[in-house]
Amino acid sequence: MRMSRLALAALAALALAQGTPAAAQERSAPNSIFAEGLGPGLLYSINIERVFADDFGLRAGFSYMSFTAGLSSSTGGTVSSASVGWFSVPVVATYLGLRSGNNILELGAGGIYTHASGSATGGGMLATRAGDVLWGTAVLGYRRQPLNGGFMFRVGVSALAGKGLGFDAKDPEKAGVVPWPYLSLGASF
Known part of the structure; x- marks a missing residue:
């Protein structure tokens, strides 16, 4: 059955009067940069993300930390020191299709590459160690991101999964999962 031109015109006028549905709006700001506390970057990370096809995002981040401690003894003049440093690179793909305007339910999964190294000196001896690890991550959270750019x-919460993780991780070869919250602030452009 064909609709009359009058009925089609009425439907078009009603749609214009109500505005364009949020799901039908196109994103004009597909890029974002943000700082994240905790989350897949472990303690913090600086991230860049690109949204593709209005519903899928791909982000990469970087985090680096270094700590040094020294201790000197007044008897014998020995000096002991220790240092540790690590960096991590989280890469996460997200689904952003469940949204209402600027409010989005974020679902994602990805991986985290982490490199850690440490050294210690004392009593004339030096010990060093370094290692790499690859963990998995899943993300579930709320995102407020204007379609046309801005704050x-x-x-939300991410789950870190891999060897040596877990609340009872006494065995470094045992795989586990740790829930890990995150908070991000940034800009879309």
Whole structure:
């Protein structure tokens, strides 16, 4: 059955009067940069993300930390020191299709490459060690991100999964999962 031109015109006028549905709006700001506390970057990370096809995002980040401690003894003049440093690179793909305007339910999965190294000296001896690890991550959270650019806010929980993780991780070869919250602030452009 064909609709009359009058009925089609009425439907078009009603749609215009109500505005364009949020799901039908196109994103004009597909890029974002943000700082994240905790999350897949472990303690913090600086991230860049690109949204493709309006519903899928791909982000990469970087985090680096270094700590040094020294201790000197007044008897014998020995000096002991220790240092540790690590960096991590989280890469996460997200699904952003469940949204209402600027409010988005964020679902994602990815991986985290981490390199750690440490050294210690004392009593005339030096010990060093370094290692790499690859963990998995899953993300579930809320995101407020304007479609046309501006301030971006994210909050949620990520799950870190891999060897040596877990609340009872006494065995470094045993795989486990740790829930890890995150909070991000940034901008879309």
